[in-house]
Structure formats: structure tokens, C-alpha cells
Amino acid sequence: MYIVLLGSPGSGKGTQAKIISNQYNIPHISAGDLLRFIVYKNKEKYKDINNIMKKGQLVNNSLIISMVVRRLLKSDCCNGFILDGFPRSINQAIFFKKYFGSSIYLVLELLTLNEIIFDRVKGRLIHPISGRIYNTKFFPPINKGIDDFTGEKLIRRNDDNEETLLKRLMLYYKNNILLSSFYNRQNLSGRIIYYRIYGNGNVYDINKILKSIINSYL
Numbered sequence: 001m002y003i004v005l006l007g008s009p010g011s012g013k014g015t016q017a018k019i020i021s022n023q024y025n026i027p028h029i030s031a032g033d034l035l036r037f038i039v040y041k042n043k044e045k046y047k048d049i050n051n052i053m054k055k056g057q058l059v060n061n062s063l064i065i066s067m068v069v070r071r072l073l074k075s076d077c078c079n080g081f082i083l084d085g086f087p088r089s090i091n092q093a094i095f096f097k098k099y100f101g102s103s104i105y106l107v108l109e110l111l112t113l114n115e116i117i118f119d120r121v122k123g124r125l126i127h128p129i130s131g132r133i134y135n136t137k138f139f140p141p142i143n144k145g146i147d148d149f150t151g152e153k154l155i156r157r158n159d160d161n162e163e164t165l166l167k168r169l170m171l172y173y174k175n176n177i178l179l180s181s182f183y184n185r186q187n188l189s190g191r192i193i194y195y196r197i198y199g200n201g202n203v204y205d206i207n208k209i210l211k212s213i214i215n216s217y218l
């Protein structure tokens with residue numbers, strides 16, 4: 001199953017993508033995690049990328065496309081994947097459609113209220129190497145500030161502050177108008193399958209809905 005998961009920052013798509021990746025045994029490919037990983041490993045070389053991310057802007061298409069394509073070419077993606085944070089603009093969506101050819105994929109979009117997004121992002125902590133996500137209020141680690149699996153320190157993303165979140169949300173909504181109409185058209189002509197799902201509830205209820213959609217196309 002090939003899945004593209006769309007949603008604003010803080011919509012819960014990273015959390016759902018990780019759960020679905022385990023449930024269906026398909027790799028979770030997060031564009032943001034791929035970028036954070038290279039920045040974490042080589043701060044000096046990628047300091048421009050780090051600054052772009054810190055400001056809530058999008059990194060250039062050629063870098064993100066080459067990173068995502070390189071990841072999709074790995075053998076674990078032949079039977080499916082769940083893509084999170086890509087495509088994020090109409091140009092990326094058109095590129096991905098051409099790249100993927102005539103194969104059908106499922107586009108699932110989470111629609112989450114801004115007040116819930118702000119609440120989620122406020123408490124978000126991540127393990128920078130694995131991309132594991134915690135939340136001090138909704139999903140705290142066993143030991144405060146520590147990753148449950150490795151015992152390493154959790155960090156707050158440098159773009160998870162109110163000012164940058166607002167910029168990221170505005171950019172998302174602006175790009176999403178074109179993305180959403182692109183996927184609506186593709187859906188109507190039967191080239192892809194596109195669903196929009198409310199992402200305001202708890203993790204398990206949202207997952208149930210996503211699972212029932214995915215299962216109906218297996």
C-alpha cells in the first residue's frame with residue numbers, strides 16, 4: 001500500500017504515520033525527519049537548511065526531492081510506504097505523480113483545528129535520531145525528557161514555537177489550496193484515492209478511521 005499522508009504541522013500526521021508504518025509493516029518516510037537527521041549529523045554543512053527550517057520556510061525542491069527519491073529507491077519501499085510531509089507544494093505533487101507513474105496511491109489528509117495544533121505542538125518533544133515523537137501532556141515519556149527506547153535526551157524542535165508555528169501554518173494553508181484541488185481532480189479521474197479526515201480526536205480514534213480506509217483498499 002502506497003500512502004501519502006497530508007496535514008498541517010501539528011495535525012498529528014507524524015504520530016499516525018509511525019503507527020500505520022508498524023501496523024502495515026511499511027516504512028515511514030518523513031521529509032522533515034530526513035532533513036533533521038542530516039542537520040543533526042552535520043550542523044556546519046547544513047546550517048543554511050537548519051536556518052530555513054528554524055524560520056518555518058520550505059527548503060529548496062531539488063534537495064528535498066533528491067532526498068525523498070533516494071529513500072524511495074531503497075528495497076524496503078517496494079511493497080509500500082507511508083510518506084509524511086511530502087509533497088508539500090503543487091510542484092512537489094506534480095513531480096511525485098510523474099515519478100510514481102500510473103500506480104495508484106492513497107492520499108489521506110488530516111484536518112485539525114488550530115487550537116488543538118497549538119496545544120499539541122506546545123508539548124511536543126522528539127528523539128532527534130529516530131524521529132520518535134512524545135508529548136508532555138498527551139503522550140509523555142516514561143522518564144521526563146528521556147527517550148523510552150534508548151535512554152537518550154529528548155529535544156524540543158527549534159521550529160516548535162508560537163511565532164514559527166504560525167508561519168508554518170500560514171504557508172501550509174496557502175500551499176494546501178492548490179494541493180487539495182490537485183488531489184480532488186486526480187481523485188475524480190480515478191488516478192489516486194483522496195480522503196480528508198478530521199484529526200481533532202485522540203490518537204486511537206483517528207487511527208481507527210485511517211485503518212478502516214486503508215483496509216478497504218488492501
Ligand code: AMP
Nearest residue numbers: 031032053056057058059064085086088
Ligand atoms: P515537518 O517535520 O514535516 O514539520 O517539517 C519540518 C520542516 O522541514 C518544514 O517546516 C520545512 O522547513 C522542512 N520540510 C519538510 N518537508 C518539506 C518539503 N516537502 N519541502 C520543503 N521543505 C520541507
